[in-house]
Amino acid sequence: MNKKEHLELYHQMVLIRRVEERGAELYQQGKIGGFMHLYIGQEAVSTGLIAARQSNDRVITAYRDHGVAINCGIPVNEVVAELMGKATGVSHGKGGSMHMADPKKNFWGGHAIVGAHLPIATGMALGDKYGNQNNVTICMFGDGATNIGFFHEALNMSKVWDLPVLWVCENNKYGMGTAVNRASAVSSIAMKARGYDMPNECVEGMDVMKVYEAAQKAIETVRSGKGPFLLEIQTYRFRGHSMGDPERYRKQEEVKKWEESDPIGVYRNYLIENKIASARTLDELDEQSMDEVNKAVEFAEASPEPTMEDLYKDVYVE
Amino acid sequence: MSRITMREAISQALWEEMERDPAVFIMGEEVGVWGGSYAVTKGFYDHFGGDRVRDTPIAEAGIVGAAIGAALVGQRPVAELMTINFAFVAMDHIVNEAAKLHYMFAGQFKLPLVIRTVGGGGRQLGATHSQTPDAIFAHFPGLKVVAPSTPEDAKGLLKSAIRSDDPILFIEHATMYQVRGDVADGENLIPIGKSKIQRPGKDVTIVTYSKGIEISMKAADELAKDGVEAEIVDLRTLRPLDMEPVFESFKKTNRAVVVEEGWKSFGVGSEIASRIYEECFDYVDAPIKRVAQDEVPLPYNRTLEQAALPQADDVIAAVKEVL
Ligand SMILES: Cc1ncc(C[n+]2csc(CCOP(=O)(O)OP(=O)(O)O)c2C)c(N)n1
Ligand SMILES: [Mg+2]
Numbered sequence: 114m115n116k117k118e119h120l121e122l123y124h125q126m127v128l129i130r131r132v133e134e135r136g137a138e139l140y141q142q143g144k145i146g147g148f149m150h151l152y153i154g155q156e157a158v159s160t161g162l163i164a165a166r167q168s169n170d171r172v173i174t175a176y177r178d179h180g181v182a183i184n185c186g187i188p189v190n191e192v193v194a195e196l197m198g199k200a201t202g203v204s205h206g207k208g209g210s211m212h213m214a215d216p217k218k219n220f221w222g223g224h225a226i227v228g229a230h231l232p233i234a235t236g237m238a239l240g241d242k243y244g245n246q247n248n249v250t251i252c253m254f255g256d257g258a259t260n261i262g263f264f265h266e267a268l269n270m271s272k273v274w275d276l277p278v279l280w281v282c283e284n285n286k287y288g289m290g291t292a293v294n295r296a297s298a299v300s301s302i303a304m305k306a307r308g309y310d311m312p313n314e315c316v317e318g319m320d321v322m323k324v325y326e327a328a329q330k331a332i333e334t335v336r337s338g339k340g341p342f343l344l345e346i347q348t349y350r351f352r353g354h355s356m357g358d359p360e361r362y363r364k365q366e367e368v369k370k371w372e373e374s375d376p377i378g379v380y381r382n383y384l385i386e387n388k389i390a391s392a393r394t395l396d397e398l399d400e401q402s403m404d405e406v407n408k409a410v411e412f413a414e415a416s417p418e419p420t421m422e423d424l425y426k427d428v429y430v431e
Numbered sequence: 432m433s434r435i436t437m438r439e440a441i442s443q444a445l446w447e448e449m450e451r452d453p454a455v456f457i458m459g460e461e462v463g464v465w466g467g468s469y470a471v472t473k474g475f476y477d478h479f480g481g482d483r484v485r486d487t488p489i490a491e492a493g494i495v496g497a498a499i500g501a502a503l504v505g506q507r508p509v510a511e512l513m514t515i516n517f518a519f520v521a522m523d524h525i526v527n528e529a530a531k532l533h534y535m536f537a538g539q540f541k542l543p544l545v546i547r548t549v550g551g552g553g554r555q556l557g558a559t560h561s562q563t564p565d566a567i568f569a570h571f572p573g574l575k576v577v578a579p580s581t582p583e584d585a586k587g588l589l590k591s592a593i594r595s596d597d598p599i600l601f602i603e604h605a606t607m608y609q610v611r612g613d614v615a616d617g618e619n620l621i622p623i624g625k626s627k628i629q630r631p632g633k634d635v636t637i638v639t640y641s642k643g644i645e646i647s648m649k650a651a652d653e654l655a656k657d658g659v660e661a662e663i664v665d666l667r668t669l670r671p672l673d674m675e676p677v678f679e680s681f682k683k684t685n686r687a688v689v690v691e692e693g694w695k696s697f698g699v700g701s702e703i704a705s706r707i708y709e710e711c712f713d714y715v716d717a718p719i720k721r722v723a724q725d726e727v728p729l730p731y732n733r734t735l736e737q738a739a740l741p742q743a744d745d746v747i748a749a750v751k752e753v754l
Binding site: 226 | 492734
C-alpha cells in the first residue's frame with residue numbers, strides 16, 4: 114500500500130467517526146429519528162475490508178451501515194442527508210439510517226432484519242456465478258446474526274454450490290445486550306464455518322492493516338473459485354447498540370479498556386511510527402474531515418424533504 | 432383503582448401471573464438483562480431469575496418453536512417477539528404449528544402459549560420495522576389475536592391469555608406504552624373475544640381497535656363540537672371476532688366507519704364492513720367507509736410517514752362522508 118492509499122484509509126476512518134459523532138448530536142436535537150446504530154469503534158473493520166475489494170465486488174451489510182456506505186464511496190453529503198430524511202439522501206429520505214444503498218457503488222444495502230441479507234448474499238453470488246461474472250460478494254453481519262437460521266442456510270448453500278461469497282462476521286461481543294457466550298453455543302464464530310467445511314480465519318479488528326491483509330487474502334481465495342470463506346473480525350462498539358441503550362449489560366471499565374485500542378489511534382501510531390505520515394499531515398486530515406462533515410450537515414439542512422409524490426413512488430417498477 | 436400506563440399494566444399482568452403460577456415463564460430477545468426492549472420486563476430478571484426470564488439468541492423461529500414445545504409438555508410460556516415485523520421469521524411456527532396442532536391431532540395437544548409482540552408505525556423506523564400486519568395473523572383459525580387499546584384491557588386480557596389453553600398472539604402498539612388509564616385493583620380478568628363500547632354515541636358507529644382507538648377518540652372529540660355523537664366500538668380481539676356490539680350499534684346509527692392502522696386491502700375494515708353488510712343490510716343508510724394506511728411501505732421521512740398513517744382528520748372526513 115502506498116502513502117496515498119494509507120492516507121485515504123485514515124481519512125475514511127476519521128470521516129466515519131466524525132459523521133457518527135455529528136449524527137449522535139443531530140439525533141439528540143431531534144433532527145434524526147428512528148433507530149440509529151453507530152459504528153464508532155468498528156471503523157477499521159469495514160475500512161480495511163472494503164479497501165481490499167475491487168470495484169466489481171459487491172458489498173452488503175446490516176443496519177449498522179453508515180461507515181460501510183462511506184467506505185463504498187457514497188458521498189458524506191448523501192449519507193448525512195439520508196440520516197436527516199432529505200430528498201438528497203442516498204435513499205431519498207425513505208430509508209433512513211438503517212437503509213442506505215447505492216448499487217452503482219456496488220453497495221447493496223443496509224438491511225434491518227437480522228440475518229435476512231445473508232441468503233440474499235448467497236443469491237448475489239449465485240447470480241454472478243451463473244452469469245460468469247468474476248465478482249466476489251462481501252457480506253457483513255454481526256455476531257448475533259450467526260444464531261439465526263438464515264446464517265446457517267446461507268452458509269450451507271454457498272458451500273454446496275461453491276459460490277464466490279466472503280462472509281464477514283463483525284464480532285463486537287454483543288447482539289444488543291446479549292454477550293456472545295450467552296447466545297451462541299460456541300464463542301468462536303469462525304468455528305461455525307467448520308460445520309460447513311468452509312475455510313475461515315479470525316483476525317483482530319482494531320488494526321485496519323490486519324483487517325486489510327486478511328481481507329485481501331480471503332477475497333483472492335474466493336475469487337480463485339475455491340468457494341466461500343468466513344472471516345471473523347474481532348471488534349467492539351464503543352457506543353450503545355443504538356441511540357437510547359441503557360447499557361445495563363456491560364461495565365464502563367470494559368468499554369474503557371477497548372477504547373485504549375481505538376482503531377483510529379492504533380492506525381495513527383502505525384502511520385507515524387512507520388514514517389508513512391507526519392502527525393501534522395494527519396492533523397490536517399482530521400481537520401479536513403471535520404470540515405467535510407460540517408459541509409455535509411449544511412448541505413443536508415438546506416436540502417428539501419421528499420414530496421408527497423415520492424411517498425407513492427417506487428412501490429412497483431410499473 | 433389506580434391510574435397507570437399501558438407499559439405498567441402489561442408489566443403487572445406478567446408479574447402477577449408469574450407470581451401466581453410457576454409454569455409461567457418468559458422467553459425472548461433482551462427480555463432479561465436488558466429489561467425488555469420496550470422496558471416491559473424491567474426488574475423481572477433480578478426478581479425471577481434467568482430461567483424464568485430467559486434471554487434467547489436472535490432466532491424467532493426457534494423462540495416460537497421452543498415455546499410451542501414447552502407449552503405442549505405443560506408449561507405456560509410467554510414468548511416475546513421484539514416486534515411483529517420479526518414474527519414473519521417465525522411464521523411457519525405460528526401458522527403451521529401453533530394454529531394447527533390442537534385441531535389436526537383432534538384435540539390431543541394443548542398449547543397454553545402466549546406470543547407477546549409489538550406492532551405499529553409512526554416511529555420513523557422505516558419500511559421493515561413499522562408494520563401493522565394484525566389482519567394477516569387474524570386470518571388463521573386456530574390462532575387467537577388480541578390487541579388492546581387501554582391499560583385496563585391490556586392487563587385483563589393478558590392475564591386471561593396467559594391462563595388460556597389456546598395459542599394467542601398478543602399485539603401491543605409501539606406508540607401506546609405511555610397511554611394512561613384507570614385499572615381496577617385486584618384481579619380483573621377480561622374475557623378474550625369480547626368487543627366493547629369505548630364511547631357511547633348515536634349518530635355514527637366507529638369500529639376500531641388498538642391505535643385506532645386513540646385517533647378515533649380524538650376524532651370523536653372534534654366531531655362532538657359539531658354536535659355529532661360517534662359511538663366507538665373497540666374490537667379488542669380480532670379473532671375470535673365479537674360482532675354483536677358492532678351490529679347493535681349499527682342498527683342504531685345506520686352508519687359506520689372502520690378504522691385500522693394497517694393497509695386497507697384485505698384488512699380489518701374489509702372484514703368488518705362485509706359482516707355488517709351481511710347481517711345488517713336493511714339498516715344501511717350510507718356506504719361503510721374504511722380508514723387505513725396508504726398502500727405503501729412506510730418511509731423513514733417523518734412527514735411522509737405521518738401522511739401515510741391514518742390520522743384523526745381522516746376519521747373525521749370519513750364520518751362526514753357517511754353522515
Ligand atoms: C429478525 C430480527 N430479530 C430481532 C431484531 C432486533 N435487533 C436488531 S439488531 C439486534 C442485535 C444484532 O446483533 P449483532 O448481529 O451482533 O449486530 P450488532 O448490532 O452487534 O452490529 C437485534 C436483536 C431484528 N432487527 N431482526
Ligand atoms: Mg454484535
